[in-house]
Amino acid sequence: MTVVAVVGAGVMGVDVAATAAHYGYDVILKDVDPGVLSEAPAIMRRNVRSYRMVSPELQEWNAADIVGRITFTDTYEGFGQADWVIENVTEDWEVKSAVYKELSGVCSAEAFFAVNTSCISITKLAALMPRPERVIGMHFMNPVPLKEAVETVRGFHTSEETIAASESLLRSMNKTAILVNDFPGFVANRLSHLFMNEAAFLVQDRVAEPAQIDAIFKQGYGHRMGPLETADLIGLDTVVRSLEVLYQNYQDPKFRCCPLLRQMVDAGLYGRKSGRGFNMY
Incomplete structure (x- = not known):
């Protein structure tokens, strides 16, 4: 066995x-x-x-x-x-x-x-x-x-x-x-973390509410989950650490972590596991 x-x-x-x-x-x-x-x-x-x-x-x-x-x-x-x-x-x-x-x-x-x-x-x-x-x-x-x-x-x-x-x-x-x-972030997270990070910038810049951003991904692109729902599921603390790894390895500003994400993590808003992130659980 x-x-x-x-x-x-x-x-x-x-x-x-x-x-x-x-x-x-x-x-x-x-x-x-x-x-x-x-x-x-x-x-x-x-x-x-x-x-x-x-x-x-x-x-x-x-x-x-x-x-x-x-x-x-x-x-x-x-x-x-x-x-x-x-x-x-x-x-x-x-x-x-x-x-x-x-x-x-x-x-x-x-x-x-x-x-x-x-x-x-x-x-x-x-x-x-x-x-x-x-x-x-x-x-x-x-x-x-x-x-x-x-x-x-x-x-x-x-x-x-x-x-x-x-x-x-x-x-x-x-x-x-x-x-x-093997390259930092591989395929899945080099793509997904750009989506999640930019979605957080959209909320920070008051372009749209989290529900609207996720709805565009689900109803417009046909994704099962939106980027902010996904971030809440993974854990915003994990998303921030992963963005830090990507930024350290590539030194590319496209991986610069959204300040709103850092602020939410500092406040203990980790997503589903804490009961609150971009959404309430």
């Missing part, structure tokens, strides 16, 4: 763990915050109820079975048996690099590592590992159970074996891997 270890029990980590558990994997979900871990099962149950309501394809998901397949822990116990480690910690180089240094000391030499990051270089993180060829980017879209595509990212050292293994893992979870090359 394949064991999937998931690091980080935030918005993405909880959904990735639940998805892997639903498709029959034994899952270890690790977070440094015991409070976050204690809340994770209830969040999973609530999420499953919501996903079942909006997607006929997820009617077979059973929250009790999913939670029952997951071990919740604040240590690396059991990681030595993991075939895959999927890392979902905050979009911060210091935090992520510390995690990979820890993982290199507790995981099997045969383990594969999936970096679920928005913008940080896969090559740079893989360089911290004794076998960088077994590291690949695996950028899940949010919300994970409702999104078929996963942007996989080939780092400088990523082997063909790792690419094939990642495609097999994702296929077993009813996902389609779309392989791109």
